Amino acid sequence: MLPLCSSAFSPSNERFVPGTPSHLLVNATLWTGTEVLEGVDVLLKDGLVARVSATGSGGALDGYVDKIDVGGKWVTPGIVDLHSHIGVGAAPGMRGNADTNSIKAPILPWLRSIDGFNTHDQALNNTILGGVTTMLVLPGSANNIGGQAFVFKPRKTSGNSPSEMILEPPFEDGKRVGGRWRHMKHAMGENIKGLHGATRMDQAFNFRTAYEEGRKLKVKQDAWCAKGLENTEPFPVDLNWEALADVIRGNVKINVHSYQTNDFDQLVRLTNEFKFHVTALHHATEAYLVPSLLKKAFGGPPAVAQFATHARYKLESWRGSEYAPLALANAGLTNIMKSDHPVLDSRYLLWEAAQSHIYGLNWTLAMDSVFSAPAKAMGMDHRIGHVVAGHDADVIVWDSMPLTLGATPAQVFIDGIPQLDSPHVVAKPHLQFIPPSSSNAEAGAFEAVASDGNPDRSPKQFLESIVYTGVRSAFSVNDGDVQQVFGSSDLSSSFEKHELGMVVIEGGKIVCVGLECEGVDLKGLTSVDLKGGSILPGMTSFGAPLGIQEMPSEASTQDGAVFDALGSDVPKLLAGQVIKGSESLSFGGKDLLIAHQAGLLTSISHPSSPGLVSGLSTAFRNSASNILAPGAIAQDVASLHVVIGHGGGGGRSYGGGSTGSISEQIRALKNLLLGAEDGTELGEWFEKVSKGKLPLAISVTKADHIASILILKKEVEKKTGSKLRIVLEGGQEAHLLADELAEASVGVILNPPRSYPGTWDTHRTLAGPPATKHTTASLLTSKGVVVGLGHLTSDATRHARYDAAWNYVSVPSVFTPASAIALVSTNLNKLLGVEIDTGLLAVEGDAFGAGSRIVGVLAGGRIEVF
Known part of the structure; x- marks a missing residue:
């Protein structure tokens, strides 16, 4: 070595x-x-x-x-990201920026990420805003061996070249510098099966044949070296396999994309057959279930580089647990939190570490997971x-x-x-970090392991009455608005300066809020200390396909895309009709129940379509057992949903099945609002929209497209004499038209809550602090636009309260605690035309701090205790 x-x-x-x-x-x-x-x-x-x-x-x-x-x-x-595709999967995501994967063959150890690294990636500046100073840029996971990785720093250099951004260049003056670690990406499982039609049996043989080539080259090289001065032949060189020879020699850090136990077992056997060490397993959803297996790997167990809560997006990730970092630490394994940028925006990698602590990981180990542990895994802890x-x-x-x-x-x-x-930089309101209850976290980790990654998340304990003590603040919904009904609205001072009160709930209703509840008989009531916590309105999920889709990669777990209502291929039985979300729902899914426990008591979901018209959204209770359960459907029809944009909805196929331009989409929408489909079910729903009786939710991101919609709105209103109730979903560039949106009374549901310049239509996003004074939400709100926060993926909905609090603590000059809560509750309901009882949440600890947790909810007239 x-x-x-x-x-x-x-x-x-x-x-x-x-x-x-x-x-x-x-x-x-x-x-x-x-x-x-x-x-x-x-x-x-x-x-x-x-x-x-x-x-x-x-x-x-x-x-x-x-x-x-x-x-x-x-x-x-500086934060160190052990798994990033920044630069090779550059933002905005366009064909010319996509250099993450080669699909030439399953085994490609000779490829190098530096050769695809784009220094113009907009995400490089963004990631610095989050404190990321070093990242291992890996090839993608389309191959069993995807190629070699390089360690970069995101700082812009004078020459603006990839080579200048490498932490330790492997060559100086044209000569190889001895002793510098090399890095390589391996991948196992579903990704390769899908792209190359290979089973896991094929995968194993791919690895073994490749490593055998590397072993044979190493043997030849070692034999040459052993001859010393007697050599008459040139040194054996093979660019295809020299990197694998170096792996067996011990000079390459191996990082492996893998999820399931059978992949781990196969990998452990491979390391022992060819005598090489694996640095880290990435994603590794099931690693916490089999730590003893990982300890059998050659050279010792790999570290586990994982997401904190991002899971269940495919079968391999179905057993993911928020308690995995704690379980792995208890087993003596090293935790590393990573972004897999742009899967997660690396700017917020620190949030992954914070979540690991929320769910029980010791705070020093949580810090270690994004600072020193990934540096050590890179072999770079001698300098970062x-x-x-x-x-x-x-x-x-x-x-x-x-x-x-x-x-x-x-x-x-x-x-x-x-x-x-x-x-x-602003002076943030006082935040008390409440460490998670070790007993609760340990119990959660134990249950996750004992259930083989599939714990029962259904509600278990119900009460009719309860008294919450230690209440610092209480909020309720009055006339559709969130209002603070107890406690000081000044959360900038320490907890000790606030008197703590109580909230009594009897028969599913609040009967008392205050410092004392005179005249209320508290005998026999279960008492729960919120430890300076709060009573909040229940929250609403929108944007994520909760209830309609469980695993995006598995067709059998979702309703699927409905026919384009304006397409030529619509079956005769469905011509001119609009599909309701209530006709698409499935209950009891993991993400639904996790969202419920996180305080999202209601979801608003709608069908998806490849065309302009998606369908009608419905509001439903996340904890319902099935659609026939009492109260399962809170409101059968909320809004009519359409999509304007490039791909992923609008601009795909409508009107004869041809791909439509943005201008054609806008014209089609205008014609629909002016009665082009009169006499059909589709026409009836658009008539309700044109008369202002039903909200129209338009998925749109680009400011220019938004401007066209505002012009359309004015033209249609002039002709019909009615005010349209339009809400925009997506809205990453809406801040560029904040005044115009306010004047037109058009609300915006930001989805995702924190923008990322992932496409050309979103490349003018507002960065937010520390780069700008405002977040997108705060700028729009400051101009008088009604704003809600949505989520793209089902597993992200559990963060709704944190997303609201993030805006409050980042821009307290615009948001109050009440208006921040409204971002994920009443504002969404108003914008989408939903009139429901939001229910209530009982939050232990500072409701605007990461360490707080929901310990109970009031939904459907009964109290659930967690």
Whole structure:
């Protein structure tokens, strides 16, 4: 094995930019990567951490030094992402930016991610805004061996080339530098089966034959070396297999996309057959169920690089558990949280770590999972992942403790160079991080393992009456608006300054809210201490296909796409008709029950279609057992839904089955509103819309398309004399027309809640703090636009309360606690024409903090206790 870089003090950083001034961070609360040090100074010089010392004790400084008093703020190493496709799957996602996968063959160890890396990826700047300073850029998972990976930093360089962005170039002056780790991507399971028609049996043989080629090359090379000066033949070289020979030699870090136990077992046998070590399993949904198997891998168990809660999107991920990090830690395995960018926006990788702590992982291990553990897995912990003398000066100053909700960089240094120009940092409202109950988390982890990844998530305990004590604030819905009915609206002060009250519920109704409940008999009532928590309205899910789809990749688990109502291929029996969401529903799914436990008591879902008209949405109770259960359907018809855009809905096939342009879609919509389909069921529903009796929800993202819709609205209203009730879903560029939307009384449901420039139609998104003062939601709200928050995927709906709170803590000048809650409750109901009893939630701990949890809900007139 070649000698590797040691962890000794590095004398220089080859990425240092001459002329960069030194920076002294004064009075920091420092997370070094292993421990917390309070009251320290950190000197950044020549691209390195030059010194860490107690504040004021560092002695004299040479030359000019920019002193920055951080005022006790948290300072950490830069975040390290072990699994990213940034640059090779560049944003905006267009054909010319797609270089993640080659589908030439299942075995491609000779490919290299650096050859597809696009330095113009808009996500590079975005990821810096989240504190990411290093990422391992992997090929995709379309192949058993997809190719070699490279470690990049996202900092823009003077030459703006991929080679300049590599952390440790493998070549200097045209010569290979010995001892530098190489990296390679392997993948197992469904992805390869789908693309190459291979079974897992084929997969195993693919690996074994490839590694045999690598082994034979290594044998030849070793034999050549053994001859020494007696060699007369050239050194054996084979570009196809040299990387695998280097794997067996021990010089390559292997990262494996895998989910299921049978894949792990196959991989463990392969490592022992060819004697190589696996650095990390990625995704690894079932890893927490079989830690003993992983420990049998050659060279020791791999780390597990995973999502916190993103699961159930295909069969392989069906057994995913939020308690997996805790279960793995209990088994002695290393947790790493990763983004798989752009599957998850790497800008919010820190949120994955925070979630792992919410569900029981020790907070130091949660921090380790995005700082030092991935650096070690890369073999780069001699220079990144820690703030110690001699390491690269990749350092983040945070506006709050990193695991608190909405923690945002106040400054990001990469190679000692500040990356944020005039960052927008606000004083966040006071947030108390309530550590999760270890007993609850341990019980959740035990149940997840004991049930083989399929715990019973159905409601189990019901009460008619209860008293909640330790209540800091209470909110209710009055005349369709969220209002605070108890507690101070000033959440910027500490908990100790607030008097805690109680809320009494009897017979499914609140009978008392206040400091005391005189005249209310509390004897015999179950009492639950909310520990400074809150009573909130129940929330609503919209955007995700809850109740209509369980696994996107499995046709048998979903309703499927309905015929384009305007297409030529519509069966005669369905011609001119519109499908209702209530005709599509399935109950009892995991995501439905998880959403319910997360406080989303109601969902509004509609059919999907390849054409302009999707169908009619319905509002239903997430916890219902079936469609015939009492109260399962809260409102049979909510809104009529259409799609304007490129692919994924609008612009696919309508009117004779041909692909329609955006202009044709707009014209078709206008004609429908003016009676083009009179005499049909489709025409009847559009007549209700044109008369203002039914909301029209339009899925649209681009500002120019939104502008055309606003013109359409004005023209139709002039001809009909009625006001259209239009709401936009998606709306990533809606901020560019905030005043016009407010004037037209058009609301916006932002989906996803935090925008990402994933397509050309969304590339002008508003970044939000620290780059801009406003989030998209706060800017629209400040202009008077009614805003709701939706979700693209079913598993993301559980974050609704956190998404609302994120806007509140990021822009408290615009949002109050009540108006933030409305983003995921009453605003959605208003915009989509739903009139329902929202129910109530009992939240333990700070309802606007990441550590809080829902301990009960009031739905359908009864109390469920979690």
